[in-house]
Amino acid sequence: MSTTIGGYLAKRLTQIDVSHHFAVAGDYNLVLLDQLLAQDGLEQIYCCNELNCGFAAEGYARARGIACAVVTFSVGALSAINALGGAHAENLPVILVSGAPNTNDHGTGRILHHTLGTSDYGYQYEMVRHVTVAAERVFSAEDAPAKIDRVIERALALSKPVYLEIPCNVADLECPEPGPVEALLSRRPSAGKTLDRAIATTLDFLSEREQVVILIGSKLRAAHGLDAAVKLADRMGCAVTIMAAAKGFFPEDHPAYRGVYWGNVSSPGAKALIDNADAILCLGPVFNDYSTVGWQAWPEGDRMVRVDPEEVVVAGQSFGGVSLLDFVTALGEQAPRRTGSAETSSLALPEIAPLPANSRLTNDEMMRQIGALMTADTTLTAETGDSWFNAVRLNLPARARVELEMQWGHIGWSVPSAFGNATGSPERQHIVMVGDGSFQLTAQEVAQMIRYELPVIIFLINNRGYVIEIKIHDGPYNYIKNWDYAGLIDVFNAGKGHGLGLKAGTADELAEAITKARHNRRGPTLIECSLDREDCTDDLVNWGREVGKTNARPPVTN
Numbered sequence: 001m002s003t004t005i006g007g008y009l010a011k012r013l014t015q016i017d018v019s020h021h022f023a024v025a026g027d028y029n030l031v032l033l034d035q036l037l038a039q040d041g042l043e044q045i046y047c048c049n050e051l052n053c054g055f056a057a058e059g060y061a062r063a064r065g066i067a068c069a070v071v072t073f074s075v076g077a078l079s080a081i082n083a084l085g086g087a088h089a090e091n092l093p094v095i096l097v098s099g100a101p102n103t104n105d106h107g108t109g110r111i112l113h114h115t116l117g118t119s120d121y122g123y124q125y126e127m128v129r130h131v132t133v134a135a136e137r138v139f140s141a142e143d144a145p146a147k148i149d150r151v152i153e154r155a156l157a158l159s160k161p162v163y164l165e166i167p168c169n170v171a172d173l174e175c176p177e178p179g180p181v182e183a184l185l186s187r188r189p190s191a192g193k194t195l196d197r198a199i200a201t202t203l204d205f206l207s208e209r210e211q212v213v214i215l216i217g218s219k220l221r222a223a224h225g226l227d228a229a230v231k232l233a234d235r236m237g238c239a240v241t242i243m244a245a246a247k248g249f250f251p252e253d254h255p256a257y258r259g260v261y262w263g264n265v266s267s268p269g270a271k272a273l274i275d276n277a278d279a280i281l282c283l284g285p286v287f288n289d290y291s292t293v294g295w296q297a298w299p300e301g302d303r304m305v306r307v308d309p310e311e312v313v314v315a316g317q318s319f320g321g322v323s324l325l326d327f328v329t330a331l332g333e334q335a336p337r338r339t340g341s342a343e344t345s346s347l348a349l350p351e352i353a354p355l356p357a358n359s360r361l362t363n364d365e366m367m368r369q370i371g372a373l374m375t376a377d378t379t380l381t382a383e384t385g386d387s388w389f390n391a392v393r394l395n396l397p398a399r400a401r402v403e404l405e406m407q408w409g410h411i412g413w414s415v416p417s418a419f420g421n422a423t424g425s426p427e428r429q430h431i432v433m434v435g436d437g438s439f440q441l442t443a444q445e446v447a448q449m450i451r452y453e454l455p456v457i458i459f460l461i462n463n464r465g466y467v468i469e470i471k472i473h474d475g476p477y478n479y480i481k482n483w484d485y486a487g488l489i490d491v492f493n494a495g496k497g498h499g500l501g502l503k504a505g506t507a508d509e510l511a512e513a514i515t516k517a518r519h520n521r522r523g524p525t526l527i528e529c530s531l532d533r534e535d536c537t538d539d540l541v542n543w544g545r546e547v548g549k550t551n552a553r554p555p556v557t558n
């Protein structure tokens with residue numbers, strides 16, 4: 001039995017539960033797109049540009065565990081590289097497939113379109129290698145299966161992006177059908193002895209400590225450790241805090257849950273728990289300048305067990321090659337009971353009191369109404385900006401999901417990512433919170449939500465500027481041209497779609513708009529929430545001040 005190179009890739013995608021791929025057409029990838037279209041069970045979904053295409057795939061990977069984006073050479077792929085950087089930073093397996101010049105033109109000195117105007121066509125591959133964990137250029141039917149399989153295996157094993165380059169004249173070459181997929185999915189187990197030693201050392205470490213706190217980080221999901229962490233918490237009975245980027249990665253109705261640890265903007269009580277702990281089990285943390293609030297909230301030293309996807313460090317002693325999942329699972333079967341830190345009860349975030357109906361809309365009232373929408377079936381994608389702080393302070397029902405992009409922090413990411421996420425999990429209610437400044441980068445992808453009839457609810461927070469930047473360091477560059485955001489939706493509908501654009505300037509206008517949005521099941525609803533520029537969370541102000549100070553440190557001279 002034989003297929004084509006494109007057919008081989010298509011079949012492999014369906015074998016790993018990818019039933020959609022995101023694409024922007026170009027003459028270097030058209031034949032490949034034909035091959036992908038021919039595969040049963042694989043739908044082609046179009047994006048307005050390649051940056052959005054990459055982010056849509058990133059969002060699909062959040063929903064489905066892996067995703068694929070197909071673009072054309074250079075003019076497309078170089079835009080997608082930014083989104084691939086995001087997928088790398090956020091630990092999401094995205095397969096970027098780029099069309100490429102005809103193999104006969106390589107090495108001939110001929111100049112081709114969509115290139116730098118030199119006869120070297122290797123630069124894209126060299127560039128993309130920096131943002132992927134595996135990259136392959138397919139030049140023949142003989143090498144295609146092994147190269148395609150290798151990048152897919154790496155993406156799944158490391159939860160990181162990968163790259164395939166398929167020249168325009170090889171996509172339809174005949175090649176063998178793919179065999180069973182199991183080998184690509186099998187996880188490499190941790191070396192038994194190293195795992196045993198890491199566990200023994202950790203048990204020893206815990207035996208002398210009473211005030212143990214688990215701190216959940218954002219790499220826990222990529223390492224498939226969410227359920228194992230709950231089992232560990234059940235067994236130990238200690239307090240559990242999460243990092244902001246891991247919002248929703250531990251059930252907030254769990255008796256051990258004690259809120260978000262984020263330095264001076266932590267939930268009530270969470271900072272004291274970490275500060276007073278004599279042992280902190282950090283599961284998949286990312287300590288960067290933002291998460292440590294300018295290097296202040298950075299738990300380090302002898303009280304730390306840091307569990308990374310491929311390494312465990314116990315009080316400074318490293319155990320390389322031990323997987324997070326194996327370690328947390330084994331610890332969950334052997335760890336001692338340590339209830340000391342959980343003796344204080346959870347300090348729930350204060351309830352927000354509703355505003356009288358015709359009052360001017362405030363940030364708090366907006367969040368009260370968005371919070372009331374959250375159920376087990378909701379996925380909230382929250383953009384960089386005050387939406388981070390707003391999302392992090394929500395009290396979440398179990399199984400509600402929050403998607404953040406706190407390591408890469410590309411404004412405009414949320415709209416295409418939510419488009420991809422909604423494509424991959426249409427059974428969930430998708431909500432986006434996005435600032436006016438962020439929205440201006442990728443607004444056109446709302447048109448694809450209209451095209452594919454996805455009932456995403458977008459809360460567009462119009463506070464007339466880059467308020468997060470105003471709080472970090474103010475200047476004229478933080479003030480933007482206002483748009484008629486709600487009015488855009490009719491432009492995108494173009495007489496045919498079911499998108500709805502609404503404006504809310506008061507509490508009751510927002511309530512009414514939300515009711516309409518919930519009934520609009522055949523397209524997105526954008527609700528433009530008009531807020532005063534000064535009306536943001538205290539957390540943004542306090543965090544922005546500290547991050548601003550960190551950015552302003554003068555160079556150290558010796």
Ligand code: TPU
Pocket residue numbers: 383384385386387409410411434435436437438439461463465466467468469
């Ligand atoms: O809530 P708010 O007003 O802070 O959000 P909005 O209006 O979306 O403004 C976000 C402002 C912002 C910028 C300009 N946040 N970070 N940046 C810097 C930045 C610039 N370009 C990209 C691609 N990503 C960024 N994070």
Ligand code: MG
Pocket residue numbers: 385435436437461462463464465466467
């Ligand atoms: Mg804004």
